[in-house]
Amino acid sequence: MTITDPVRYNSLARALHWAIAALILFNLLTGLFGEGFEKIWASMPAHKATGLMILVLSLVRIGWRLSWKTPAYPSGFSPLMRKFAAATHGLLYILMLVLPITGWIFSSAGKWPLSIYGLFDWPKLAVTKDMAVVGLSHEMHEVLGFAFAGLVVLHIGAAFYHHVALKDATLRRML
Ligand code: HEM
């Protein structure tokens, strides 16, 4: 079996990209707007469980990503564009780990169990509310949550810019 695909990202990479993208969009929406619809649906338990699933899937994805080469860029990709794409993708990968980990840290100091959709409890870390790491994680989660949302908008904008304006194969590589 070859694990590189000359034209598209390989099937596991594509499956993980879209599954994680859907879960992250869910978490950004519930994180940013959850309070607004709290009376209709208290989304925080689902936000936490989904965030922890994102952590697991992102670790699988990064492990898999390190084991193969991405397909060659479509012709017409300037060196600057390559650097820009690599930098934003790198930042996305970092935030895919930092957001769930900071959430896990400060939520471990709370009174609620970290229930994974009522199926089982995720282990809590040995932290208490008075620890500096808990306050720092909470602040990072908020600030980087907004940064993540901005980066995702940029990323989606870039995908459509390539597809619609530049009319190159960038988006098709991920479909
Ligand atoms: C990729 C995964 C995640 C993303 C993108 C994300 C995103 C966000 C965002 C944007 C906010 C709103 C910040 C604000 O307006 O103040 C938020 C709040 C929150 N998140 Fe996450 N989160 C993720 C994972 C987690 C995890 C794993 C947990 C816990 C296990 C968690 C627990 C919370 C809690 C408790 C809040 C409310 C904080 C407050 O109101 O003070 N999140 N999240």
Ligand code: HEM
């Ligand atoms: C919402 C959360 C999303 C996250 C966290 C995310 C993350 C990423 C990451 C890390 C990569 C780099 C893959 C690699 O080379 O290792 C990537 C590639 C890509 N993503 Fe996303 N993505 C998201 C949503 C989307 C959406 C909604 C679209 C389309 C509208 C999209 C289109 C693409 C495309 C076309 C590529 C390939 C870029 C290239 O070949 O250089 N992504 N994504």
